[in-house]
Amino acid sequence: MLDTFEILTTSGVVLWSRTYASVNPSVINHFIADVLIEEKSTAAGANDGNSAATNPPYKHEQHTLRWALVKELNIIFVAVYRSLLHLSWIDKLVDNIKALFVSLYGDQLKKPNTTIVECVQFDEYFDQQLHELEGARSKADDATDEALESRDDTALGGVGEEPPLPPSLAFRGRAQNDAAKEEQSADSTPIMTPNNSRPNTPGGSHLVVAKAGPVAKMSRRAKKAQNAHLAPASSGDEAPARRSNTAKATKPKRGRKWDADGLADVDDGDVQLDYSAPNAVASDSDASAAGRSTAVEEVDASTWGSKTKGKFVLKDLGDEVQSILASAEAKNPATKTDASAGLVGSGLSTIGGLFRNFVGGKVLTKEDLDKAMKGMEEHLLKKNVAREAAVRLCEGVQKELVGVKTGSFESINARVEKAMEASLTKMLTPTSSLDLLREIDSIAAPPVTSPNKARPYVMSIVGVNGVGKSTNLSKICFFLLQNKYKVLIAAGDTFRSGAVEQLAVHVRNLKELTVREGGQVELYQKGYGKDAATVAKDAVAFAAQEGFDVVLIDTAGRRHNDQRLMSSLEKFAKLARPDKILMVGEALVGTDSVAQARNFNASFGPGRSLDGFIISKCDTVGDMVGALVSIVHATNVPVLFVGVGQHYSDLRNFSVRWAVEKLLSSS
Amino acid sequence: MTAMDTLKNALEASLKPTPTVMLVGLAVVLLFPVLLHFILSASTPYNTLPSVLLVGPSGAGKTALLTLYERGLLPKTEKPAPAQTHTSQTPASVELAVNEDGTSSFRDDLDASGSTAKKFLLVDTPGHAKLRRFALSRLRNIPTTTSTGKTSKAKKDSKLKAVVFVVDAAALADSDGRGDSLAATAEYLYEVLLALQKRMGSSQTSRMPSSVPVLVAANKLDLFSALPAALVKSQLETEIGRIRKTRSRGLLDSGVGADDLAATEESDNWLGEYGSEKFTFAQMLEFYTEVDVIGGNVAGDGPGADKWWKWIAERI
Numbered sequence: 012m013l014d015t016f017e018i019l020t021t022s023g024v025v026l027w028s029r030t031y032a033s034v035n036p037s038v039i040n041h042f043i044a045d046v047l048i049e050e051k052s053t054a055a056g057a058n059d060g061n062s063a064a065t066n067p068p069y070k071h072e073q074h075t076l077r078w079a080l081v082k083e084l085n086i087i088f089v090a091v092y093r094s095l096l097h098l099s100w101i102d103k104l105v106d107n108i109k110a111l112f113v114s115l116y117g118d119q120l121k122k123p124n125t126t127i128v129e130c131v132q133f134d135e136y137f138d139q140q141l142h143e144l145e146g147a148r149s150k151a152d153d154a155t156d157e158a159l160e161s162r163d164d165t166a167l168g169g170v171g172e173e174p175p176l177p178p179s180l181a182f183r184g185r186a187q188n189d190a191a192k193e194e195q196s197a198d199s200t201p202i203m204t205p206n207n208s209r210p211n212t213p214g215g216s217h218l219v220v221a222k223a224g225p226v227a228k229m230s231r232r233a234k235k236a237q238n239a240h241l242a243p244a245s246s247g248d249e250a251p252a253r254r255s256n257t258a259k260a261t262k263p264k265r266g267r268k269w270d271a272d273g274l275a276d277v278d279d280g281d282v283q284l285d286y287s288a289p290n291a292v293a294s295d296s297d298a299s300a301a302g303r304s305t306a307v308e309e310v311d312a313s314t315w316g317s318k319t320k321g322k323f324v325l326k327d328l329g330d331e332v333q334s335i336l337a338s339a340e341a342k343n344p345a346t347k348t349d350a351s352a353g354l355v356g357s358g359l360s361t362i363g364g365l366f367r368n369f370v371g372g373k374v375l376t377k378e379d380l381d382k383a384m385k386g387m388e389e390h391l392l393k394k395n396v397a398r399e400a401a402v403r404l405c406e407g408v409q410k411e412l413v414g415v416k417t418g419s420f421e422s423i424n425a426r427v428e429k430a431m432e433a434s435l436t437k438m439l440t441p442t443s444s445l446d447l448l449r450e451i452d453s454i455a456a457p458p459v460t461s462p463n464k465a466r467p468y469v470m471s472i473v474g475v476n477g478v479g480k481s482t483n484l485s486k487i488c489f490f491l492l493q494n495k496y497k498v499l500i501a502a503g504d505t506f507r508s509g510a511v512e513q514l515a516v517h518v519r520n521l522k523e524l525t526v527r528e529g530g531q532v533e534l535y536q537k538g539y540g541k542d543a544a545t546v547a548k549d550a551v552a553f554a555a556q557e558g559f560d561v562v563l564i565d566t567a568g569r570r571h572n573d574q575r576l577m578s579s580l581e582k583f584a585k586l587a588r589p590d591k592i593l594m595v596g597e598a599l600v601g602t603d604s605v606a607q608a609r610n611f612n613a614s615f616g617p618g619r620s621l622d623g624f625i626i627s628k629c630d631t632v633g634d635m636v637g638a639l640v641s642i643v644h645a646t647n648v649p650v651l652f653v654g655v656g657q658h659y660s661d662l663r664n665f666s667v668r669w670a671v672e673k674l675l676s677s678s
Numbered sequence: 679m680t681a682m683d684t685l686k687n688a689l690e691a692s693l694k695p696t697p698t699v700m701l702v703g704l705a706v707v708l709l710f711p712v713l714l715h716f717i718l719s720a721s722t723p724y725n726t727l728p729s730v731l732l733v734g735p736s737g738a739g740k741t742a743l744l745t746l747y748e749r750g751l752l753p754k755t756e757k758p759a760p761a762q763t764h765t766s767q768t769p770a771s772v773e774l775a776v777n778e779d780g781t782s783s784f785r786d787d788l789d790a791s792g793s794t795a796k797k798f799l800l801v802d803t804p805g806h807a808k809l810r811r812f813a814l815s816r817l818r819n820i821p822t823t824t825s826t827g828k829t830s831k832a833k834k835d836s837k838l839k840a841v842v843f844v845v846d847a848a849a850l851a852d853s854d855g856r857g858d859s860l861a862a863t864a865e866y867l868y869e870v871l872l873a874l875q876k877r878m879g880s881s882q883t884s885r886m887p888s889s890v891p892v893l894v895a896a897n898k899l900d901l902f903s904a905l906p907a908a909l910v911k912s913q914l915e916t917e918i919g920r921i922r923k924t925r926s927r928g929l930l931d932s933g934v935g936a937d938d939l940a941a942t943e944e945s946d947n948w949l950g951e952y953g954s955e956k957f958t959f960a961q962m963l964e965f966y967t968e969v970d971v972i973g974g975n976v977a978g979d980g981p982g983a984d985k986w987w988k989w990i991a992e993r994i
């Protein structure tokens with residue numbers, strides 16, 4: 012069963028919600044952070060978030076979420092249910108609710124400077140949809156129950172099969188057009204509405220449907236004598252399956268209501284739950300026995316009037332919902348054909364459009380953007396961004412901009428550039444920033460109040476051959492030494508001849524350079540041919556013994572498509588248990604960067620991934636720093652440092668603003 | 679006939695390259711875009727209201743506070759309650775009002791009482807690390823655009839009156855020595871304060887920008903596990919002190935070259951009193967930025983949100 016359904020804005024305010032079983036708000040928060048902010052589900056590149064049917068479901072703990080967005084209005088529709096259940100109709104529910112809500116409250120949502128949307132009325136629309144969809148899907152099961160259990164039901168509406176809907180729809184549409192219109196207009200002004208005149212709770216109204224059915228049907232039959240053959244169909248217009256739910260759930264409700272007369276409102280919550288759980292129907296025997304006393308019959312008769320009215324309102328609601336959904340459906344293809352207006356009209360609008368290009372205030376369409384986006388994509392490719400990443404960025408920006416009005420004196424290109432700047436910033440900014448020194452302190456020298464014991468901070472560096480792993484490791488070491496840490500460098504490259512000697516040279520240099528600064532550095536090496544993971548583990552143990560603050564582990568360079576070497580990384584991560592695994596990538600690398608980053612990120616086994624990137628040789632590429640976009644795009648792992656030269660001091664914190672400026676600069 | 683003649687004359691005159699014609703033509707050409715600009719920019723409402731910025735880490739209760747104040751102003755709400763909220767992705771602003779002397783409660787309906795109201799915008803910003811750009815760029819006085827819809831453009835922002843930094847005091851209490859919450863919160867507050875300090879420092883030449891006071895709102899005091907305001911203050915101060923120290927020892931940012939280094943002194947990037955051992959919020963007064971820490975809660979039973987409202991009202 013559905014646990015909760017929420018309609019919320021991108022600014023985080025829940026506009027409307029219905030809860031059947033309380034769900035921790037963190038479930039939806041995780042969804043927003045993972046899917047909408049961090050865009051972790053990069054696989055579905057084409058999905059635009061518009062329809063729950065195409066959006067991949069999001070799973071968190073035992074919950075599954077189906078969702079849809081309306082970008083223009085900044086609202087999100089989310090349905091949450093237990094993953095154990097397979098509710099195939101939820102995506103349809105989300106999409107229908109979306110269409111309904113947008114058409115009913117779209118205007119209110121455009122108001123500036125408020126977070127309030129008057130949508131109490133929406134309860135009824137939601138119930139209508141829920142029952143219709145839920146009923147339709149579980150009809151097959153219900154039909155058998157119904158036959159066994161309740162004679163009333165079969166007498167009431169006929170049979171458990173679908174009536175021919177299209178004719179009856181058309182007919183009702185005409186007959187109750189006015190009423191439907193009136194209600195719609197009433198809804199946009201939240202104060203008064205005909206619905207208020209009857210018990211305003213869904214429970215009440217459904218009670219009414221089942222009870223008053225025969226009466227209403229009679230009167231309608233009389234009225235529409237000429238349409239006699241349609242009458243049975245129209246009486247069952249909410250689909251028989253729905254009636255089966257409501258009728259069954261009615262019985263326990265009947266008993267309860269007269270138990271505690273004044274508390275009808277309090278009961279309603281339970282009643283709703285009854286509807287939502289039609290499988291719990293069998294329990295009605297006791298309650299209904301009590302309810303079938305004569306007193307009940309009398310009171311029922313006395314309230315028929317209002318109930319009849321309730322029925323009509325409910326019918327209208329069904330109609331209204333149908334017509335809204337139909338028009339929303341019709342609108343979808345319509346937006347595309349709209350463009351072919353008259354010749355004169357289109358001529359004028361092109362001139363106006365050209366004009367608007369200069370002075371701004373133009374509402375952007377997909378066509379306007381196509382050219383600008385093409386240019387932007389080219390631009391990014393020139394900056395050495397991998398095509399895959401460039402396409403994704405451009406698609407994101409385009410989707411964001413369709414329907415947006417440009418500012419005064421703002422050209423399309425300027426607007427696109429601004430949006431691209433925002434996307435790049437969002438993509439490159441890490442979710443949690445790294446203050447390396449503070450992190451080391453908290454592990455190597457935790458405060459006395461902390462339960463954690465001091466131990467060396469372990470950092471390891473991986474990457475393909477020749478990207479500068481050892482060099483960057485030495486740069487980090489230099490930085491740490493300047494800050495007076497005691498560092499152990501572990502020679503984990505037991506494979507390539509000369510690697511250990513190379514590190515030894517670095518260590519010697521570093522010792523010389525920092526002898527005055529107060530840092531201390533040693534090399535831990537076990538020669539060649541040993542298992543790198545074991546060497547690393549031993550190094551960490553040794554460091555703990557000798558009171559080192561930091562262990563830096565160098566690893567052998569490996570091709571990311573070398574299965575054998577890559578698989579040894581998993582063992583390495585398990586044995587050495589590094590606090591940070593950094594990958595060195597070259598700024599020079601082209602399209603290969605995406606595959607490299609992905610393979611390395613996946614090589615540490617489940618539950619462990621890269622913690623960050625060091626991009627080396629940034630000084631050699633000028634403005635073409637696209638490689639860092641490619642790798643962040645591929646992995647969602649942040650860039651932490653960039654190497655900008657040959658000296659030990661040429662290591663920099665990665666600044667997002669710097670990168671974005673370079674990426675967008677035109678030269 | 680005469681009509682035709684005058685028309686003809688007028689046409690001829692207008693085509694002759696006389697100075698008047700040229701001047702008028704020039705004036706039209708030059709003024710038209712300016713006029714258009716005013717027409718277009720005039721259609722953006724509310725860009726003159728003073729504003730108060732809500733910042734703070736994700737989950738602290740910014741959006742909840744915003745909705746509480748907004749709903750408190752609704753007529754006929756006896757006990758205003760915040761709306762249900764989730765992680766924000768876009769900023770949101772709400773128009774609120776206090777009376778002339780800043781004494782009205784957020785529950786008061788000012789229209790009804792008939793007193794003149796001072797209107798202001800309360801602006802909520804997303805606290806997620808990837809989305810702090812919205813808040814920080816407003817503090818740094820850089821105009822930004824929000825992507826779509828409801829929120830109007832952040833113009834160059836001299837109307838920023840105050841910043842409310844919302845803190846989840848209950849989450850701070852959970853964190854031990856390497857507690858993520860305290861570190862993350864302090865880091866964001868550090869960024870905010872540094873941005874404000876630079877904003878004050880940068881424009882010594884021209885007119886000073888008006889100072890922007892900061893309220894650290896220790897939220898969720900209804901929860902028994904929450905730290906009291908005084909402890910929130912001292913913990914944040916210590917942590918910011920630690921951040922300040924590691925930042926000064928840290929690596930340079932990419933893009934900062936040696937020549938830039940000469941231009942900017944080290945003290946420019948040091949928050950608070952330069953060289954001081956410990957950081958306290960009082961040091962920010964040197965940069966005309968007062969920082970107050972007040973406890974309260976948005977939901978549940980506790981001191982409530984009235985003190986914060988009072989603080990805001992006094993600064994509008």
Ligand SMILES: Nc1nc2c(ncn2[C@@H]2O[C@H](COP(=O)(O)OP(=O)(O)OP(=O)(O)O)[C@@H](O)[C@H]2O)c(=O)[nH]1
Pocket residue numbers: 023036734735736737738739740741742743762763764765766767803804805806844897898899900901974975976977978
């Ligand atoms: N117990 C308690 N809970 C609160 C209080 N204030 C807010 N909350 C809850 O804290 C959660 C997060 O609040 P939000 O307002 O959405 O947080 P936010 O600061 O807007 O977070 P972002 O939008 O992600 O930046 C919500 O579930 C609130 O109900 C409070 O005073 N007491």
Ligand SMILES: [Mg+2]
Pocket residue numbers: 022023740741742763764765766802803804805
């Ligand atoms: Mg929020």
